[in-house]
Amino acid sequence: MRSIVIVGGGTAGWSAAACLARFLAKRGTAITLVKSSAIGTVGVGEASVPNIQNFNRYVGLSERDFISGANGTFKLGIRFDDWVRHGSSFFHPFGGYGLPFEEVEFHHCLNRARELGDRLDLADYSLPVAMARSARFSQPSPDNRSPLGDFGYAYHFDAGLYAQQLARIAKSAGVREIDARICGVSRRPSDGWIEALELENGARLAADLFVDCSGFNALLIGKALETPYEDWSRWLPCDRAVAVPSAPTTGELPPYTVARALEAGWSWRIPLQHRIGNGYVYSSRHIDAEAATERLLASLPSPPVGEPNHLRFQAGMRASFWTANCVALGLAGGFIEPLESTSINLVHRGLSTLMDFYPQHAFDPRQIAAANRRFRAEQENIRDFIILHYWASSRNDTAFWRQFRDMSLPQSLSDRIDSYLACGYLEPWFADSFKAESWLTMFEAFGLRPAQSDSRVLDIDMDAVRRALPQIKAAIATGAAQAPLHAEFMARNFSREAVPPNKSLQEA
Template structure:
């Protein structure tokens, strides 16, 4: 028996990304999306990871069309302010640092010259230099080798995807679910809406957000709480007027008293938020701290989101597959919410293409794969906290002493003792990303690789100095982010 009728519950980014993927990859399958205008979406996930470009390519979305429809801008990475100590910053951008191992490991050669007055290590990475100077160009121009993502209005993005999905045959049903009918085997048979209509399906994709109506409430799939590692559980979000300052090609994450604030530049406004732990600061004070961060007039009243970091134990149960927030949530420090949507879709679509019932073994493998995705991203986010030198508030002191998951503890041990950037089988972030955080937080191996001395000291110094100079010279003539974006949009 095949999945002839697929029902997507919930709109928003997760629902409409799913609908577009199904309509594009499973032509001939009946896809119906059920959503209610009375139920709002989170709609604040405005910064992304480079994988979104792969999604757009697969489903046939043109970059300029997307940027126009969503007030989008380019993102080279994230600037972290005050994370290690107050007054210090570093960048995690989507570039590389050359070789990561052996005598030609750039970071290793750089560390041989700690007293040579070299620029910050980040300036050995092309997109970091571009971000520092508010420049942008497309990868592949000249010697450019890097990746990039976007900032955009999540509500506009959902509408943009909805139009595409409907044109490709997805049926949109407006209505609020009031009851769920179960099958004899425990799966879901149909949804009953508030006007009495019944929506039946063979496979249900739960994109109902934090509510997790099918996977969580109906099937009662257990939730695994990650808050002992990541205790932030609230976020204020507010848009502000765009100022006359340059349009930065990066997200800014600024460490505050009991959490951190994001700043996301869009074409027409700036997105702002404050992610914090209610164990260490009350909501009103956190709201006040957010408003103090704005560099333009607030355009609305701040909106409060409450959440618990963690995930469902399984993501595919019976004939229900959770996608997006219905499966769990990790704080948006590295803009991974949409990446996790894509990870779910990327693993799901190949299983549905044969149009036959998916074997239990394949479903188990699907659940194992997404479990690893959540765990690896959890570890990478926690890395930003556990390396801090800050002890100036109860929150930062507590984060510096969190007991680490074994997977992260092993990676840290391997790096500190041997300089090995260990990678597991499923990783959201590669060794260059881990190196960017290590370097930014001044976390370096205790022992030098003896192979580094194969390169004469003078040659080594000339190499790292020349690379930094060449990157600066390459970036200097590039267009500003504003100028490049205007050119793409035909303005």
């Protein structure tokens, strides 16, 4: 394993370059990244999940540098408007609820208290929800057993600027960058594995391992190796998006994304430092591009500062993300609509998978198969989580929403729903980006309740639980009120004065 070629200079390509440069720093592997400025990148993607913190730490990008360099803001979760029914709203926080009692999970205790007649709202037991309701933000308390400590957070950011930050890290670690269009892929006659890439300038680029980050082009994994694409549009019918940025607004800075269910899909609103990202993800069978654009423009929170950007996609994944000596990441490997901001996360999870199964000497088909099993689970778990948002909705007002009423679910999702409905079972699954509490949020928000709780609730002192519940709720409300407004937090820590230009934020 002496050389790697990464194809693509979008978020996926530069994530791979920065990560593999760190991973292989002691092995002397030569890493080259080829991209074409003439082709460009997708240029949307502004929200993340907490795992990005682990990735940034691994590649050596501090939170301060990341936030100021990518015009970032903090994200406690997503507010889902009009999803359960028209006029409804719930919040998906990155964090748990309440505290376990005598080692029995909080939601079982809450359900038992409900059975005993208490009217309780799970959301009242989450600090990120309480902070989000008043546009406040603070980082978790270091004591993660406290209800003020048990939550995570992510970011909103400009993915183009993020890619530039990763490019600087990768290049300073020795990654070579070539700007040229790839016009051919030559394969070994013996086994069909990729031998070299042919560039428009006539150069030939050979390597042991190729990482395909060529976006929807899927130049290597799709076009050259013909790895089939599994189509998931029968569950996730949205196949288009229109995105347009608008001017930043003064005043409140929400520390969350808003995802609003619309007639033929849903819209996003993402507050960055320098703009608000807006988009409408829709099904082209139910609305055309012109009407979707009009709908989006009519609902902007501030004047547009760019032209509408139209994107097409098909929900699905490659049958194997690792085929022969090629690993596909990002849009080349598959796409799940950005309802839970998971694409860049999947790039990072794909890189973790590649590192865990990276060959020491030669490629072993068993290693490749194991990596493919894990990454398939990563993608299918996210797919199932997204399908749940549509399937569990009671909306019935348009043909788009009615199609989900009779939809048959993937078995893996039916199994999960069944185990929750039977007894509130929420154990974490293998390779799941979303923790049990995220699934709990969805089940609760959409009114799916277990037929019975874990039988251990029969052994605990429910009088003590019922006395403690109002205290936890009050502690969370007090904790949230003490947090600064998100806008103040940003101004205090990330204003131009707080961080002089060209100076590392760690030094500042």
